[in-house]
Amino acid sequence: MRLAPYLRFTRNSIQTLLAYRANVLFYIFGNIVQTLVLWYLWRAIFAGSATGRVNGFTLGEMAAYLLAAVAAQSAIGGNAEDVISDEIMEGSIAVNLARPLDYRTRIFFGHLGASLYNGVVVSLPALVIALAAGASVGSSGARLAAFGVSLALSFALHFFYKFMLGLTAILTTNVWGVFNVEAVVSGFLSGALVPLAFFPEWARGVMGLLPFASMVSVPALAFAGKLSGADFARALAVQGFWVVALALFSSWAWKSLVTRVSVNGG
Amino acid sequence: MARYAWLYLRYLGQNIKSLMSYRLSFLVGLAAFMARQFLGVAFVGLVFAAIPDLAGWSREEVLFVYGFAQLGRGFDHMFTDNLWILAWRMVAKGEFDRILVRPLPPLFQLLAERFQTDGIGELVAGIAVTAWAAPRLDFPAGAWTPALGAAAVLASILIYTAVKLALASLAFWIKFSQSYLFAAYKMADFAMYPMNIYPKALRFVLSWALPFAFTAYYPAAALLGRESVAFGIGGALAVGFVAAALSLLVWRAGLRAYESAGS
Numbered sequence: 001m002r003l004a005p006y007l008r009f010t011r012n013s014i015q016t017l018l019a020y021r022a023n024v025l026f027y028i029f030g031n032i033v034q035t036l037v038l039w040y041l042w043r044a045i046f047a048g049s050a051t052g053r054v055n056g057f058t059l060g061e062m063a064a065y066l067l068a069a070v071a072a073q074s075a076i077g078g079n080a081e082d083v084i085s086d087e088i089m090e091g092s093i094a095v096n097l098a099r100p101l102d103y104r105t106r107i108f109f110g111h112l113g114a115s116l117y118n119g120v121v122v123s124l125p126a127l128v129i130a131l132a133a134g135a136s137v138g139s140s141g142a143r144l145a146a147f148g149v150s151l152a153l154s155f156a157l158h159f160f161y162k163f164m165l166g167l168t169a170i171l172t173t174n175v176w177g178v179f180n181v182e183a184v185v186s187g188f189l190s191g192a193l194v195p196l197a198f199f200p201e202w203a204r205g206v207m208g209l210l211p212f213a214s215m216v217s218v219p220a221l222a223f224a225g226k227l228s229g230a231d232f233a234r235a236l237a238v239q240g241f242w243v244v245a246l247a248l249f250s251s252w253a254w255k256s257l258v259t260r261v262s263v264n265g266g
Numbered sequence: 267m268a269r270y271a272w273l274y275l276r277y278l279g280q281n282i283k284s285l286m287s288y289r290l291s292f293l294v295g296l297a298a299f300m301a302r303q304f305l306g307v308a309f310v311g312l313v314f315a316a317i318p319d320l321a322g323w324s325r326e327e328v329l330f331v332y333g334f335a336q337l338g339r340g341f342d343h344m345f346t347d348n349l350w351i352l353a354w355r356m357v358a359k360g361e362f363d364r365i366l367v368r369p370l371p372p373l374f375q376l377l378a379e380r381f382q383t384d385g386i387g388e389l390v391a392g393i394a395v396t397a398w399a400a401p402r403l404d405f406p407a408g409a410w411t412p413a414l415g416a417a418a419v420l421a422s423i424l425i426y427t428a429v430k431l432a433l434a435s436l437a438f439w440i441k442f443s444q445s446y447l448f449a450a451y452k453m454a455d456f457a458m459y460p461m462n463i464y465p466k467a468l469r470f471v472l473s474w475a476l477p478f479a480f481t482a483y484y485p486a487a488a489l490l491g492r493e494s495v496a497f498g499i500g501g502a503l504a505v506g507f508v509a510a511a512l513s514l515l516v517w518r519a520g521l522r523a524y525e526s527a528g529s
Binding site for chain 2: 022023025026027029030033034036037040041043044045047048049054055133172173174176177178180181184185187188193194198199200
C-alpha cells in the first residue's frame with residue numbers, strides 16, 4: 001500500500017484545525033480549566049489526608065499521574081468519530097466510499113493528524129499551567145520511554161474504538177448524545193479522573209475486563225512510576241490484546257454496518 | 267402574558283412532536299446528562315472513601331453543593347438551549363432573519379423555539395442528589411430553607427441564562443461565538459466544588475467576573491450556615507438580576523448590529 005496519498009489526510013487534518021485559530025485558543029483554555037479543576041481538587045484531597053498518602057499515592061505521584069493522563073487523553077484524542085459521523089449525516093460518505101482509497105486507512109491518517117495536533121497544541125499549555133500552579137513532576141528517561149511505548153498501543157486501540165463509535169451515526173441521529181455519554185463513561189472507566197486504585201475491588205474487577213483502562217490508566221501509571229517491571233509487561237500484553245480484539249471487532253462492525261448507510265437526496 | 271403562555275405551549279407542542287419522531291435520540295440525550303451527573307457523584311464518593319473531609323467540607327455537604335449546582339443549570343438548559351444554536355450557526359447562516367420577520371419579540375421566539383429535554387436529565391439528577399444530601403444536613407434557617415433554596419435556584423437560572431445570552435449575542439458581531447460559550451461553561455465546572463479549594467484570584471473571577479460561584483456554592487454555603495443569608499442568597503439574587511439586565515443590553519445592541527448573511 002502506498003502511504004503518500006494517506007499522509008495528505010494527516011497534513012490536511014492538522015491544517016484544518018489550525019485554520020480556526022480563535023477556536024483553538026478557546027479549546028486550549030477549556031483544557032487548562034479542566035486540568036486546573038482536577039489539580040486543585042486533588043491538592044485539597046491530599047491536604048485532608050493525615051499521612052500525606054491516599055490509596056498509595058503521594059501528591060507528587062498523583063500530579064504526575066494526572067498530567068500524564070491529560071497528555072495521554074489528548075494525544076490519543078483524534079477526531080475519527082466526528083469525521084465519520086459528519087460524513088454519514090451529510091451523506092459525503094457515499095463519495096468517499098467510491099474513492100480508490102481504503103476508507104478506514106484514510107480515516108486513520110486524518111485521526112493521526114488531529115491527535116498530533118491535540119497532543120501538542122492543546123495539552124502542552126494545560127500541562128505548563130498546571131506545573132506553574134504547583135504540580136511537581138519528577139520523572140526519569142525510563143519512565144518517559146515506558147509512557148511512550150504504552151501510549152503508542154493506547155493510540156492504536158483507541159483508534160479502532162473511535163472508529164466504531166463513529167459508526168453509531170448509522171444507528172441514531174443523536175450522535176452528540178452518544179458521544180457525550182461515551183466521553184463521560186470512558187473518562188471515568190479509563191482512570192482519567194481518578195486512578196483505578198481508588199475504586200472498590202469489585203469495580204476494578206469489572207474494569208479489568210474492559211478496554212478503557214488500557215487507554216489512559218496504563219500510560220499514566222507508567223509515567224508516574226507506579227508500575228513495576230512485571231506489572232508493566234503484563235499491562236502491555238493486555239493493551240496488545242485489545243489492539244487486536246478491537247481491530248477485528250471494528251472490521252466486523254464496519255462490514256456489517258456500511259451496507260446500512262442510507263444517504264438522503266442527491 | 268396569557269397570550270405568550272399560550273404561544274409558548276404551542277411551540278412546546280411542536281417540539282414534543284419532533285421529539286416523538288426521534289425517540290431514541292431523546293432517550294440518548296437524557297441518559298447522557300444523567301450519566302454525567304451520576305458519575306460526578308461517583309467521583310465524589312470514591313474520593314471520600316479515601317479521606318474524611320475536603321477542605322473542611324463533609325461528603326454530604328460537598329454532594330449538596332454538587333446537586334444544588336445542577337438545579338439552576340438544568341432549568342436553564344431546558345428552556346434556553348437555542349442560544350447555543352444562535353452562537354453556532356443562526357447568525358452565521360442568516361437563519362436569524364426568519365425570527366425578525368415574525369410579529370413576536372425575537373428573544374421570546376428564540377427561546378420558545380427549542381425545548382431541550384436533555385436538561386431534564388440534569389435536573390432529575392440534581393434533585394436526586396440534593397434530596398439525598400439534604401436530610402443528612404442541618405439547616406440553620408429551619409422552615410425558611412425551602413423558600414431560600416427556591417430563591418437561590420431562581421438566581422442560579424438568571425446567572426446561567428445571562429452568561430449564555432450575553433456570550434451568544436456576541437455572534438451578532440463576530441458571527442460564531444460558540445467557543446466563548448464553551449469556555450464559559452468550562453469555567454462553570456469550578457462551581458461544583460467548594461470555593462475554598464481554589465486560590466484567591468480564581469475565586470475572585472468566579473465571584474465577580476463570571477459569577478458562577480453564586481449559582482451554587484455561595485447559596486448552598488448560606489443554607490448550611492457557612493455564609494450569611496444576606497450574602498449567599500441576597501447576593502446571588504442581586505448578581506442574578508444585574509447579570510440578566512446587562513445581558514439584555516448586550517442582546518439589544520446585538521440585534522441592532524445584526525446584518526444578515528450574504529447571497
